[in-house]
Amino acid sequence: MINFLARRLLQSAMILLGVSLITFALLYLLPSDPVRQIAGRSATAQTVANIREQLGLDQPFVVQYWRYLTSLVQGDLGRSYLQKTEVSTLIAARLPASLLLMVGAIVAELVVGLTMGVVAALRRGTATDNSLMIASFIGVSAPQFVVGLLLLYVFAVQLGWFPIGGYGTFSHLVLPAMTLGILGSGWYSRMMRSSMIDVLRQDFIRTAHAKGLSRARVLLRHALPNAILPIIAMIGIDVGIFMGGIVVVESVFGWPGIGQLAWQAIQRVDIPIIMGVTLVSACAIVIGNLVADIASLFADPRIKVR
Template sequence: MLSRILRRLGWAAVVLWGTTVITFLIVHAVPADPVRVYAGANADAETIERIRAEMGFDDPLIVQYGRYIGNLLRGDLGTSLVTGERVLDALLARFPVTLSLALTAVCLWMLMSVPLGVLTAKYRGRAIDRTVLIVSLVAISLPVFWLARMLQYYLAYQTGLFPVGGWAGWTHIILPSATLALVITGYYARLVHTNMVEVLNADYVRVARAKGIPEYVVLFKHGLRNAVIPVITVLGLDMAALMGGVVFTENVFALPGLGVLALQSVFNLDVPMIMGVVLFSATMVVCANIVVDFVYMWIDPRVEGM
């Protein structure tokens, strides 16, 4: 167990370091000049060069990166070029919104996809199976931003059932999380369906049925417990895709989370904030994968010895 934990932490450190390198190179490869944006359109060349020197943007890239890593190891992610706010403070202030949205979306799509997958596996080839398959394919093909706009228009603007946007209570999280959940539920429902069909055809399930064990026990104790293991693995891999969906969803529903902060920092060429948002998001994905890994070991203890 200890060796597995250390190995996972080591890979996490490598992934996060790689994230800083790639993000740093991409940000500095952009042809736009963040110093000129910061100085304003009316700033003369002398003022721009003075600000560039003060910020350290005139140093070689290796020096700038070394300074960034040194500050990072001290817990200093820098200061926003636009607002003057400490990057870490801005991230921590918006983190609860993004975390609430992501966790609610995951809970919703698991609560919808698992029963649908079990149901369609139980009645494979029947009308309900074909109906769920068609709906799943449609849901998977829907762009997140389009679905968000449709739900916002029909369930908020037209009916007033939910808030149009903003962040003032638990009702504001329903439509954004439903948007993310609906797009991903179809895929997970088919994944659970495929695994359940394979498990239900296994010999030990046939033996359980032959012994007269109730069907619901066969489905949920013998079938679902084994069928859900691959789903847990895919869930960890999909955390990065979830964060991408969060960016669009938060901006459509005007949620003050990391997604809105990410787009604002990109539009404003706020280099320290861009670096901070990407690293913080990568840390969330890495932590989620570590949690999923331990959940996997809890469900299937055989993994611990691998």
């Protein structure tokens, strides 16, 4: 177990190092010049050169990357070009909101997706199964901004059940979490359906019936714990998908998270913020997968830790 964790942590660190290098290189190669953005159109060549020197942007790539990396390990993500604030402060202020949104989305997609999948599997080949699978197909294919606007229109504008936007109470969370989770619900309902159908065919389900257990018990105690195993690993991957989704969803609902921060920074080419958010996202994905792997380990005794 210790061995396994040590190896996985080492791997995670390597992944993050790679991410930092790639994002840094991409932004270095970006044709848009941040110095121009900061200095404004009317700035003289001298001013531009001064700002460039001040920010260290005249140094060679390797020097710049090394400087970036050394401050990174000290928790310093740099200063925003435009807001004149530490990036780490900006992210720290907005991270809790994004995490809350993600947790809400995971809960939403698991509840909706798994229920749909199990019901579809038990009613296989019937109209219920077909309509659930059509719904999940729509969930998988609908773009999130469309889903978000649709939910907003129906449940906030027309019905008035939930606020139109903002942050603070549970009812603020419902619509953005649903929007973010709808893609995952579609995936999970399909995966859960096929996984469940597969498990229900297994010999040990027949054994459980032969023991004289009730159908409900066979389903809850024998079928579900086995059918859910392949889903667990998916949840880790989901965190990565969410990171793309929150940029859209937070903008639609005015949710004050890092997605919104990233969106604003991209519009203004505020490179330190973009890099900071990217790295935090990468961390979240790595941690999400690590947690999912450890969860699988506990859920499936056959997985051997080596």
